Amino acid sequence: MKAIAVEPGAGTPVLVEKPRPDPKPGEALVRTLRVGVDGTDHEVIAGHHGNLPDGADRLVLGHEAVGIVEDANGTDLEEGEFVVPTVRRAPNGTNEYFERGEPDMAPEGKYVERGIVDGHGFMAEYFTSPAEYLVPIPERLAPLGFLVEPISISEKAIEHAIASRSAFDWEPESAIVLGNGSLGLITLAMFEEVLEIDRTYCLGRRDRPHPTIDLIDELGATYVDSRETPVPEIPDVYESIDLVYEATGHAKHAFETVDALAPNGVGVLLGVPEPWEFEVDGGRLHRELVLHNKALLGTVNSHRGHFEAAIDTLSQLPTWFTDEFVTGVHGLEEFERAFDTGDDVVKTAVEFSRL
Amino acid sequence: MKAIAVEPGAGTPVLVEKPRPDPKPGEALVRTLRVGVDGTDHEVIAGHHGNLPDGADRLVLGHEAVGIVEDANGTDLEEGEFVVPTVRRAPNGTNEYFERGEPDMAPEGKYVERGIVDGHGFMAEYFTSPAEYLVPIPERLAPLGFLVEPISISEKAIEHAIASRSAFDWEPESAIVLGNGSLGLITLAMFEEVLEIDRTYCLGRRDRPHPTIDLIDELGATYVDSRETPVPEIPDVYESIDLVYEATGHAKHAFETVDALAPNGVGVLLGVPEPWEFEVDGGRLHRELVLHNKALLGTVNSHRGHFEAAIDTLSQLPTWFTDEFVTGVHGLEEFERAFDTGDDVVKTAVEFSRL
Known part of the structure; x- marks a missing residue:
């Protein structure tokens, strides 16, 4: 499958080929629909923030994603359900912050941030995630699902x-x-x-x-x-x-x-x-x-409860606003345009799969 | 009656003679028992903090007081009841902060602080106060009632x-x-x-x-x-x-x-x-x-609820602690000693009337 990755500091994200991941027990396989780009991505690209996963020479970008469950893999999710992934994962299975549902309060060293710190992101045609970190989103909101993470x-x-x-x-x-x-x-x-x-x-x-x-x-x-x-x-x-x-x-x-x-x-x-x-x-x-x-x-990051609140907030934002706010959703063939920082750009996303 | 007053910046509090105040409707007359001295008093004395009431050339000091109701004056208080006064008063009758019981959240200009800003304090043989600003304290705690304000x-x-x-x-x-x-x-x-x-x-x-x-x-x-x-x-x-x-x-x-x-x-x-x-x-x-x-x-100041919590806290502090903490309670005849800042001084109070 295709993914968008960067060698931090190299300045330019590139398209790479990666094996499609297999969900482990408790994980679902998600087909990626859209992934937003934000200032943190640009800081990671510039090498000012974030960290490569162990052994990797490039980081798959992306922490503002929306996708569709491709393989529920025995979890409580349903195939075809639209989901937004949260960003933080426990580095070694779990720890107290994740156990009480507050990964956003974990100190440095106690979390991986997908697409930012020590973990690959969601800018790939598929990703896997423990089902508990996939937040269902109504189908009508899914096209803007990449706004849930920043709102959270x-x-x-x-x-x-x-x-x-x-x-x-x-x-x-x-x-x-x-x-x-x-x-x-x-x-x-x-x-x-x-x-x-x-x-x-x-x-x-x-x-x-x-x-x-x-x-x-x-x-x-x-x-x-x-x-x-x-x-x-x-x-x-x-x-x-x-x-x-x-x-x-x-x-x-x-x-x-x-x-x-x-x-x-x-x-x-x-x-x-x-x-x-x-x-x-x-x-x-x-x-x-x-x-x-x-x-x-x-304050930094957010937890599942904030993602759920963000989905509710997204449903209340007027269409005229989100229409003007999202200045570009770019297919993989022109993914570079999503990273443009031109003067007419407000918010962009990469589209991995059509809705 | 005798009172302890200071010309801010003059450096030394002095004993002055003032008329005994008459309680207005809604106010009680309180006979002062003890008044604590703290860092704010020393800043007022040095002229670094506080402000004289209109027309006054000296400020009666003291904001950490405990007294006994001498004249309930038709309020809900009872004569002989031990009370601790809160510190802030509304400059012109009342305002929104005082109405909702949060004088501590009032910005500058919206409060008088007795003994500190624009209002005379409690270092006098008697003082008056609206009954709502007098917090009852059990008799057994009254000797240490001057600790309620700092705890609050x-x-x-x-x-x-x-x-x-x-x-x-x-x-x-x-x-x-x-x-x-x-x-x-x-x-x-x-x-x-x-x-x-x-x-x-x-x-x-x-x-x-x-x-x-x-x-x-x-x-x-x-x-x-x-x-x-x-x-x-x-x-x-x-x-x-x-x-x-x-x-x-x-x-x-x-x-x-x-x-x-x-x-x-x-x-x-x-x-x-x-x-x-x-x-x-x-x-x-x-x-x-x-x-x-x-x-x-x-955070600055405190409201009546904090005074009530402070009375409960005072009841939980061990006697050995308060015995050592209060290094001097000085009668009016030696009130200057309560303002000493010698190396063996921790907490002092002036005693206006024996318990």
Whole structure:
């Protein structure tokens, strides 16, 4: 079967031939339909993130997949059922985090991330997976099933943000997404269309006209150009913000979030930056966190419950949004186009098998 | 009546004569028994924190009080009942935070803090308070009732910390208190004696022998000398820590907490430092927060529910601990001794009226 693999740092994914995998007991064989491409894939390609599986010289990419069960192999799944795979697997069978259904809380070394860290991904015509990591998705949502994984990341982030404010009465009226990449934009859509937050903002550093800024406008959110309004100035120019969602990986934003937050607000951090030393007014930031009960939470990955919530969220996103958001679904014969980062690209996927 | 007041920045509290207050409708008159002294009082005295009430040239100190109802004035309280007052009041009658019982979540400008910000404190022979801000305490605990307010601060901090980790399975097995001042030590006692956390640590920068280090030893905790083991090295020398409680006001500790934390851990920040610019490896800290799901929460003040929890906690602290912890209760004739910061002082109070 064909797969899309990369030698991390080599810069270009290539089509490779691999044997079709055989499901082990407890595993199902899945025929891959579509696999999304995101910023993490580009970081893996560039060699900035991720790790090859033992003995491999290339990593099969892809962690945002949707497929159809080809061989249920005695599991509870049914052949022909549409499924979305979760991403993390236990390196040696299992461990406490996987046993309690919280692989997203496992520390480094206690997980494999398919397509990212130590494990091959889903960008192949077939893949196998333990049935417990395959989440059923209704057929009508399957064409967009590759959006479930990124949405699940935000389901977790928002769940943790809300939990962190659950000891008091907190209902966010304003939210900003830092970053107008694909994760940022789909999160903005969740804020607007599902959570129905009154006033939403999205920070970017792109000139109009741009398809991502069109999406921000059409969602009814306010575009904040970080070149005109740096993060710490957002309260003066717009308002202080109850919920800040950082999806830039720009480390200064993690600290500037404290200034953008309203009293009792929470900032969730999702970016994974490289080391970078810079100066902060640590005294002022510390004081501001304390005197205004502010919180900063890092969050990574997601568990099956978040995938299930994401499928529900996907069903609530308006068609006009997903139509504009997905700028390209490319067949294997032109898979390279899915990795283009051109200015008109928002979200792409590779199609391995027609629906 | 006599009161202890200070001209902020003047450096020395003095005994002043004030008229005995008359309770307004809904208020009770309380005869003050004891009022504790803490780091915030010393910051107010030094002029680093707090604000004078309108028109006043001196601030009556004291926010850690216990008293006895002298005149219930038609409220639900009973004369002779022992009570502890909460600290915050609404500046103009009320506002949304006070209406929902969460004055601790009010932003600056929306509260008066008695004895600290814009309002006179409880260091007087009598004080009045709306009955809803007077929390009954059993007679047998009244001699230590001045510990309820500081314990309530940690009740809130711990409540928020646990809430922030409530979206997953989290049970802290290790905790460290940064700072061996009186708030730090009583919080360490809560960790050991009430929360029963397996392994506890307390960071300080004092030489043995010292009464605070004796208390740390006797509680079964480990003393960490920050001059030998800086905060970021705690995981290497001891272990990474599930719950970090910062009570130093040293701004670098707020950032170093990220390094001390175990995966999925939470750091609560309580210090109120002055502005201070320094360099951080912001990229590494940001990445660490994200990849290990770490959280940092600022928290300030407490509400009536936390005072009620604190009274329950106080009832669970062993007598040997409170006996050693309270190093002096000084009558009005020697009130200055309660403000001594000598090396043998841990926690002091002024006694306004014998129990």
